[in-house]
Amino acid sequence: MQLTTKTEYSVRALVTLSESVDSLKSINEICTKQNLPKKYVEQLFRKLKKQSVIASVSGSKGGYYLKTPAKEITLGTIMEIVENHPYEVSCERNSVELEYCQVENCQYRHLWHEIYGNIKDYLNTISLENIKERIDKE
Amino acid sequence: MQLTTKTEYSVRALVTLSESVDSLKSINEICTKQNLPKKYVEQLFRKLKKQSVIASVSGSKGGYYLKTPAKEITLGTIMEIVENHPYEVSCERNSVELEYCQVENCQYRHLWHEIYGNIKDYLNTISLENIKERIDKE
DNA sequence: GCAATTCCTACTAAATTAGTATATAATACT
């Protein structure tokens, strides 16, 4: 499990995007405002678009907009989209680490998944709208 | 935030260690039983010892034992000891990423810390004893 | 003294992170 700049920057960018409800915002606009690396955010936005969190209009005067309402986009969702394999247990990474797994009856794997499930549930209670309100208040 | 083999292996090793209440268990014994890399677990155990989770006796017939009762050792504690900087926000890593931080009023940082705090609280509700009971049941 | 153990530091290959670079495609405006 990890939570990196991918999630951090995505959230900041999406909050900024959510500020304009009916209009488009370009990567350039968002990243200038939030002081974020454009090309990096571009990549994150492509992933978020693929999962219909946002949508876009190409060309001049183009940009992005929220496709899903800010209430329905959660931190958990964002994290799962932009991070690598956030809830993966080591023995599922299928590499060398499999050597150190209890192959026959991996009770621990169930434990980790239960824990991840609870964290996931928690992260899904935090919507983009919640975050926006919180940020605005200060 | 990350949760890696360091935490995974530590938990498996500590659960095994907690099975023998009054006697010592060596790294060798634990790692053979749990199929874990000895030298790696050794490193983890040294960190756990430094924080008084476990204690040790050197020399032949030596080994480790739980210094803190299994009830009081939590997953959160273990994670904080063995992982690198589990709850660090990108702008605190003090490297290049600082460039992309909202220096003046980093409202987001507070948000991340609040979220981490809640995850931490949750992880601290899971004790080694809980885990042991759970693993034994199956 | 020898074997088994913990203690300690340093090293390393592979993977991942945190980006950058470069080019193509679409669209608005003139």
Next chain:
DNA sequence: AGTATTATATACTAATTTAGTAGGAATTGC
């Protein structure tokens, strides 16, 4: 029609971190 502005796409890279390994020193039981 041409240009500027935007998204789309793929590939590349330096730095860091993970997931260990290696080799030895110090300690203790027998």
